[in-house]
Amino acid sequence: AQSVSQHNHHVILSEAASLELGCNYSYGGTVNLFWYVQYPGQHLQLLLKYFSGDPLVKGIKGFEAEFIKSKFSFNLRKPSVQWSDTAEYFCAVYNNAGNMLTFGGGTRLMVKP
């Protein structure tokens, strides 16, 4: 069975600080990996996704993530966060065989102005 771990449950940063949120997965097959974001009071939105090819994926709002197959990781990064990045961030792996997403536990990010 596949699983996804996000090690940071809560992160507090000041504006302009750099961000890295960890995500590790366990899955034996070909992986498609996603980061979703949920802003306060809003629905889950896709930040970025990895299917194949370049392991460094760029998403919206200046976010990027790097797929490191040997480490089973897909960490999310942003060089300089803004107050508007305050949200909950979810890493997810797509199971091609079962057509489902398996989510990590989420990381709540608070950015102080």
Add this chain to the structure above:
Amino acid sequence: EPEVTQTPSHQVTQMGQEVILRCVPISNHLYFYWYRQILGQKVEFLVSFYNNEISEKSEIFDDQFSVERPDGSNFTLKIRSTKLEDSAMYFCASSKATGSFNNEQFFGPGTRLTVL
């Protein structure tokens, strides 16, 4: 930009009652999903639906749950006899396709179900 919509945003019900949660997926999407998130826990897959059939379901999706696409636009989740532990946020999602292309799932805003 097209969105997945869900109604109601919040549903309060008594234990043992039936509830129906409604979703309108994005119109040209073919695959539909329900997920739930119990407070403080992970988002969990419940069921996927394609071509008027369940294509995959999790262990959570027992006989108390059912899904239906009653018309060309709505996708519903029914819980026949709610239990306290069914209290959660329920998310509907849809995608154009599956596999490794166009499998991005678009999520609705969720319905918060509270069972008393």
